[in-house]
Amino acid sequence: MSEKPVLYYFNARGKMETIRWLLTVAEVDFDEVFLTSRDQYLKLLENGDLLFQQVPMVEIDGMKLVQTRAILNYIAEKYNLHGKDLKDRAMIDMYSEGVKDLNEMIIMLIMSPDPKAKLEEIEKKAKERYLPVFEKALTGPVFLVGGKLSCADVYLLECTLMLEEKFAGILADFPNLKSFQGRMLQNDAIKEFVKPGSQRKPQPDDVYVKTVLEIFNMKT
């Protein structure tokens, strides 16, 4: 029986991608089961596999974990990426939650009725609210918190890469962030993950939206 975690989600980024990133940086191999039909989803429901009827779901260490943050917290704690004490933990959580708010905006873009306006809002918030905070936090330090790699560094890396996909050169005025990105990309596991053919998923498209709506029986 495989001891690798198994990820249940669409063959797409969505809310699962951050989990894929974290497992990758923790150097934990994982398998994936992609949701492709409503019947398959209904079967998972019948089996009682999805606590709140939702995905992401990750089978790990005998548990069927749902809720993105519960899954991320478990992985971060287990693999020592959640800070050395309560105060570092608080800083990590603050930074992580800020990054997640920004990530969420990007993730939801594909579902937006007015993507152009949303894009402008994301760029504004990124440049005025979020990036300056991390630029400042990385003045001098190599990692965001406590001189040690943490999940916050992973979430920030993921976020900066996603931002650059939408806004090439957005890091032009944020040299610490650019250097941080450069350092993180030298990590072997991360290097492999950003190459074609890895388990990293591409940007979402209309096929993805269609699949989601169909599987959850939602109106367009």
Place this chain on the structure above:
Amino acid sequence: MSEKPVLYYFNARGRMETIRWLLTVAEVDFDEVFLTSRDQYLKLLENGDLLFQQVPMVEIDGMKLVQTRAILNYIAEKYNLHGKDLKDRAMIDMYSEGLMDLTQMIRLLSWLSDPKDQLEEIEKKAKERYLPVFEKALTGAVYLVGGKFSCADVYLLECTLMLEESFVGILKDFGNLKSFQGRMLQIPAVNRFLLPGSKRKLPFDQKSLALAKQVFNMKS
């Protein structure tokens, strides 16, 4: 110098209310600074007190914590309300995140001019997706996780009380939840919190919403 935590927020429930609940159950006295004008908010920003320009913010143990989950996690860990080990922690996080999803739906009602559709949606989700999970978890158990009181129990109590405010008798078919509520209400700190004159707040209303929009310079 007061060592009590200081909560910065509007004089309303919003995202700060869960924090008020958790501090109350942990028997930690706290002070509050209410946002009452845009100038006051701008001063907080100038001082660098709000990491992502947002509230809630809680001054605690020499830190200015922002991001609701970061604040809640810190309090829960510090006061031993976050489970005895990693696996209990994962269960607590799963339940907590589910509850936060539902609670957030209820909170957003205050912002809607025509809440009728959303009220129906919330009642449906509560009865079909969320309450059955907690009803099951409390079959034969006094607390949600590990036979030990945790933050998840606090969030569940808060949520059931909020649900009953909108849907009287919603717990009719959930006997275990009703008993759970009864047990929790016997805790002296909880009991006091529910009496008039406590720090428990009312939901955002027309007046406090208008104030919030003014403080954040939002278009109505």
